[in-house]
Amino acid sequence: MFDGLRKGLSEALKRLRGRGRLSEANIAEALEEIRKVLLDADVNFSVAEVFIDRVKQNAVGQEVLRSLDPGEQIVKIVYDELVSLMGPVDSSIPFAKDRPTVIMLCGLQGQGKTTTAGKLALTLKQAGKRPLLVAADLQRPAAIEQLKVLGEQIGVPVYYEMPEEGKTVPSAVPVCLNGLALARRTMADVVIFDTAGRLHVAEMPMEELKQIDRQAKPDQVYLVCDAMTGQDAVNSAKTFNEALELNGVILTKLDGDARGGAALSIKEVTRVPIKFIGVGEKLDRLEEFRPESMAQRILGQGDIMSLVEKVSRVQSELTQEELEKQQKKLQEGDFNLNDFRKQFEQIRKMGSLKDLMGSMPGMADMIPEGEDPEKAFTRIQGMIDSMTKKERQNPDLLDQNRRRRVAAGSGAQPQDVKQFLGQFEQVRGLMRSMAKMSIWERIKMMTGMSKMGAFLPGAKIKTKGDTGHRKTPKERAKERKDKKKRR
């Protein structure tokens, strides 16, 4: 499959080799290949269109990197985009402190809800929790029995109420409430509702789920979805998410050979993290979701990773050259916002900002504690883009009026602009003093830098007496105050 893609791409892109930049026209064929790959992997048609558009926007304008096949370059862009869309990884389950945490599993029929309930219970038990399973599927024959058997296998109690044979099936709402009450009495700290499978178009069953949601107030609602699902994944995911506000998705049956495009579709329409994957029928077959292997899977088997690594390597070599140029400028003492932005772009190309933050001078200091670096830098980028060329070259020009204009132009607050400029000024100051230092002094200064940073010029600088721990927001606030006083 992947070989097909690769061949198709290199055909489409042969003409491109060593020729300037990727443009809309010259990558059209390649994108069509990729669209086919996505559709073959069961990515939803509309989701694939949006995705391809995004890839196009990222690709157009990029230089065709020397020593790389443009096809390889596109695959890398696609891979990165897939990883970033299906991420970030978040397999944590937040727990309430003073009461049982309630997890509700829902989804269509036969997706693997009951099995997954057992798997989650086992995982939690192994993590030292005291789970209780609640059999809230009163529809499927022997669903209660099934959960009881699983509970027994893993030594986890199961709460159930046997409906009388022949009577109309009662509501699952009281079962959930009674199960929750039992959990409180027995000091169980996690409750898992195994609900009946239902179609998203079935009004009454969906209403029952909403009732459970309203009355038993689950802390976490997870959609359980079969990885073999096709185009329809978006319809059910969207409806379940609208009805219940999902907190996560669990993809099952990934032990088969399904390409799993549904992962992308569901993530795109729900925007909630894919938490876990099921990789077998046995109850220990639950794993954390990894966007990298999912991306690889969607693109097909084969040596995609070695290709992706190759492209990264070339990109980072080039980035390094660029960074060296910057470094030279910096040493000559004229480092302005233009350079800052350029450097930031370079680093962004290399991968996740979160991981690479350390490789940019003072970068970490410009992000408020706890904020997503991607978002923070998009914000900062917005501010820089709203400045004139002159202002970027000489940030000192930015008086209150100009700052206000920049703020309005980038949708930020004037104080954000001020804060950013202050921080930038500090970093620049450091750079300047560094430029005057001998190489040895500089090395001494750059202690405790990240692994990545160690190979890059201008690595993260730690000037203050370094304690090696990430500063808390309080410490940061205090530092800021101290700085102000000094000024």
Add this chain to the structure above:
Amino acid sequence: MFRSLMEKLKQGLAKTRNLFAGVASLFRLKGRVDGEFLKELEKKLFLADVGTAATSSLIERVRQAYMDKEVGVDVEAFVKTHLASLLEGAESRVLKTGLESPTVILIAGVNGSGKTTSIAKLAYFLNKQGKTVLVGACDTFRAAAIDQLAIWCDRIGVELVKGQPGGDPASVAHDTCEKAKAKKVEFVILDTAGRLHTQNHLMRELEKIHRVAGKVVPGSPHEVLLVLDGTTGQNAIMQAENFQKAVHCTGIILTKLDGTAKGGAIFSIKQRLNIPVKFIGVGEKLDDLEPFDPEAYVAALFS
């Protein structure tokens, strides 16, 4: 006897029309068959999981026959007839029966596709026609799978042969066939555990069940029905390929068509492997099984 598939599908569609379903009705578009029309048609087919190969060959045919012609009933009829013809075949859509009783029907498929439920429906279907049915619970693996089947058989009033949880499924198949022969039961239906087609040892296990049935009742199983979940995408083709290799499927039961999914992978499966769809599942109740009707199915793709 059966509620109309169209009715059910329409119910489902009414609620999802505004999600991703796309245009109201392709063939009511004004104008000529052009790139845009073909793109819309392509989208429809993709959204129904028809897949790249089958979709592009159909689009190509429409392009050749109707490019620049007026959009209207002609194109509509052409597309629908063509699609339906892809699903037709020489094989009869009714169940094959053995010359002598019992007729053995082996049910197979991946996990959770609807095998057990479909067996209940099929047993009910045959039972209502006055046929005698014996069911064999060869899913000894999944927790409470035997109980599930037992409850269904109880409701329908057909007999069930069961072994021990964790026991050898082939020996349950053996016992069921023997018992059916002794009691002169007309139909045997064997339930099997769900298995992914990539699990070789489980596929061998299925072959063994198949073999054992053939030993007890020569020439059987007369039908090997692959149960495909209608919400499954292109992986359905891999499933069909591998089950076909192991036990030579004679037909498909396409389930869960009461939602918004269409199970369009059956086009490729028919083209490549020539396995016809024999029944569709349109709900969780006993009478939610219908004989497959290509015209109605194709009409539902565009409703």
